Amino acid sequence: MTYYVFTLVFFLFDYFILAMGLNIQYGVTGILNFAYIGFVAVGAYVTGVAAMPSNINGEHYILGLGLPFPLNTLLGGIAAMGLSALVALITLRRLRTDYLAIVLISLSLVLYDFCNNYVSLFNGADGLYNVPEPFAQSLGLGANGFIVFFACLTGVVSLILLFVMRRVMRAPLGRTFRAVRDDHVTAAALGKDTFRMQLKAMMIGSFFAGIGGGLLIQFGGSFNPTAWLPGETFVVFAVLIVGGAGNNMGMFVGALLVETLLIHLPAFLPEIPGHPGLIEYFDLALVGIVLMVMLWVRPQGIVPERLRRTPSFGVTPKLDDEAGELDRTTALAGVKVAVAGTEEAR
Amino acid sequence: MSVVDPSRPAASTSVSPALRCEGLTKAFQGVHAVNGAAFSIPEGQITALIGPNGAGKTTVVNMLSGAMKSDSGRMFIGETETTGWPSHKVARHGLLRTFQLSRELGGLTVLENLLTAAPNQAGDSLVNVLLRPGLIERQERENAERALQLLEVYGLYRHRDTPARELSGGQKKLLEIARAVMGSPRILLLDEPMAGVNPALIDVLGGYIRDLKKDGVTILMVEHNLGVVEQICDHVIVLAEGRTLATGRLADLRQNTEVVKAYLGEVMDASSAD
Numbered sequence: 007m008t009y010y011v012f013t014l015v016f017f018l019f020d021y022f023i024l025a026m027g028l029n030i031q032y033g034v035t036g037i038l039n040f041a042y043i044g045f046v047a048v049g050a051y052v053t054g055v056a057a058m059p060s061n062i063n064g065e066h067y068i069l070g071l072g073l074p075f076p077l078n079t080l081l082g083g084i085a086a087m088g089l090s091a092l093v094a095l096i097t098l099r100r101l102r103t104d105y106l107a108i109v110l111i112s113l114s115l116v117l118y119d120f121c122n123n124y125v126s127l128f129n130g131a132d133g134l135y136n137v138p139e140p141f142a143q144s145l146g147l148g149a150n151g152f153i154v155f156f157a158c159l160t161g162v163v164s165l166i167l168l169f170v171m172r173r174v175m176r177a178p179l180g181r182t183f184r185a186v187r188d189d190h191v192t193a194a195a196l197g198k199d200t201f202r203m204q205l206k207a208m209m210i211g212s213f214f215a216g217i218g219g220g221l222l223i224q225f226g227g228s229f230n231p232t233a234w235l236p237g238e239t240f241v242v243f244a245v246l247i248v249g250g251a252g253n254n255m256g257m258f259v260g261a262l263l264v265e266t267l268l269i270h271l272p273a274f275l276p277e278i279p280g281h282p283g284l285i286e287y288f289d290l291a292l293v294g295i296v297l298m299v300m301l302w303v304r305p306q307g308i309v310p311e312r313l314r315r316t317p318s319f320g321v322t323p324k325l326d327d328e329a330g331e332l333d334r335t336t337a338l339a340g341v342k343v344a345v346a347g348t349e350e351a352r
Numbered sequence: 353m354s355v356v357d358p359s360r361p362a363a364s365t366s367v368s369p370a371l372r373c374e375g376l377t378k379a380f381q382g383v384h385a386v387n388g389a390a391f392s393i394p395e396g397q398i399t400a401l402i403g404p405n406g407a408g409k410t411t412v413v414n415m416l417s418g419a420m421k422s423d424s425g426r427m428f429i430g431e432t433e434t435t436g437w438p439s440h441k442v443a444r445h446g447l448l449r450t451f452q453l454s455r456e457l458g459g460l461t462v463l464e465n466l467l468t469a470a471p472n473q474a475g476d477s478l479v480n481v482l483l484r485p486g487l488i489e490r491q492e493r494e495n496a497e498r499a500l501q502l503l504e505v506y507g508l509y510r511h512r513d514t515p516a517r518e519l520s521g522g523q524k525k526l527l528e529i530a531r532a533v534m535g536s537p538r539i540l541l542l543d544e545p546m547a548g549v550n551p552a553l554i555d556v557l558g559g560y561i562r563d564l565k566k567d568g569v570t571i572l573m574v575e576h577n578l579g580v581v582e583q584i585c586d587h588v589i590v591l592a593e594g595r596t597l598a599t600g601r602l603a604d605l606r607q608n609t610e611v612v613k614a615y616l617g618e619v620m621d622a623s624s625a626d
Contacts, residue, residue: 192456252459321493
């Protein structure tokens with residue numbers, strides 16, 4: 007029971023991190039990153055090979071740095087961020103919206119096939135396994151103890167990342183991201199380098215993706231291509247859309263509803279008699295239905311993007327200026343009189 | 353009523369131009385929208401860019417502001433050549449523009465629309481966001497104070513916390529100008545600021561534009577309403593079929609039969625009818 011509950015808790019926090027990363031890219035800046043799960047995978051793989059020693063039971067892995075917990079995961083985040091910068095440099099200068107989405111989904115497939123078949127990189131279809139469990143030995147944790155500990159650790163990491171993300175989104179940078187999303191032509195006309203802004207959003211979001219991936223591989227101890235089928239990207243999109251694009255709290259709510267309740271809970275439900283394994287396949291169908299209903303009924307999500315009002319910029323607005331508005335109206339009336347006057351004079 | 357000072361030289365070659373272009377061309381799949389336009393805008397004055405529909409006025413504005421690359425020709429802001437510069441670089445150099453159809457940042461509030469335009473924001477840098485929150489907070493407060501003052505001037509103060517997409521058409525026009533002004537422009541390109549605006553608001557807008565001139569802003573405005581041009585513009589450039597047909601003061605251009613034939617004749621008749 008503890009195992010089940012804390013597995014769900016882990017996925018809640020991990021997808022909260024992943025959704026925050028996609029949110030800054032899509033929800034805030036409007037980049038349709040359909041390759042998102044690819045950046046999660048790169049983060050996971052790089053964390054894995056950074057954590058493992060160069061030689062386990064005669065198996066060799068590239069890198070094999072044997073780095074301890076926060077460092078290996080950071081390296082995963084940085085690797086995902088680096089890849090996203092490369093991808094952004096290639097795609098974002100010339101492409102937007104649907105066209106960008108098509109290229110990115112292709113990239114996701116290429117990356118997938120590459121990792122699946124180029125065995126000497128991340129061990130192909132078998133993937134990485136026996137990835138060290140952080141602090142399990144030093145704290146003397148058993149299997150259940152580790153699950154509880156790591157779920158809590160992921161919670162702490164997600165809070166740190168939430169703090170960072172809030173700061174970015176409340177800063178002028180976050181506003182500029184939203185300006186690029188709402189109308190990139192206008193943003194450019196106001197002096198914003200829209201390409202650089204999208205590049206920044208891609209890199210910040212992909213760092214989050216990499217960290218989320220790094221936590222994923224250390225939680226399960228293994229990672230292979232079945233864990234990041236390109237369609238997984240759309241689960242993160244579902245989290246984002248159900249929760250409410252543009253709002254960090256929405257990402258938490260979305261992670262709770264979609265990832266925890268719809269994707270992972272059914273796996274723990276009893277089998278349907280006579281149809282072994284069927285219940286596992288309900289999850290994605292359920293996600294699809296929920297997504298359609300949400301887009302129909304409440305496209306802004308459960309917790310929509312919040313408006314920033316005047317006092318949040320450190321200034322106190324005057325108590326609503328009925329007088330000022332009155333002046334304006336009188337001024338307008340005066341102008342009308344003047345206009346009438348000129349017409350008469352003609 | 354004319355605000356043009358009769359003692360001021362008309363096609364002022366003596367005043368150094370704030371903005372200059374020569375031999376601008378732009379073709380859209382064989383249609384020559386702009387075909388060798390060349391003119392200069394005198395510093396500190398209001399210049400109107402007029403011409404029949406399809407003359408290439410908006411295309412010229414788009415090229416000058418960097419939103420569109422010219423096929424050939426050269427552009428200068430003051431002494432600096434800006435040919436081929438992207439929009440954001442032109443804007444940072446002090447040339448801001450408004451759009452013919454208002455392009456508000458719909459999901460941002462009116463105040464945020466203005467704040468986005470504030471120049472040189474430390475808070476657009478990720479390093480500053482993470483490491484220098486105090487600096488950003490101070491800048492934001494200063495910018496917000498200035499933005500609120502502008503919103504008061506432009507009659508949008510009450511709507512400061514409204515998402516820009518919810519404004520009316522006229523309010524969006526006001527926001528366009530207020531936002532450009534927030535960017536502290538030296539040169540302002542206004543693409544049909546009066547289009548679709550009621551007569552009372554036209555006079556209000558005209559007043560704002562004249563106030564900007566008093567503050568030392570050089571203005572180029574695309575305008576169809578010759579009454580407005582006569583009232584507030586010092587200098588007129590006539591564009592026809594992508595070329596500069598004539599420049600000068602409206603009163604002088606009325607004597608120019610070529611201009612009258614190409615454009616003014618019909619429109620003058622129309623405007624005197626109402």
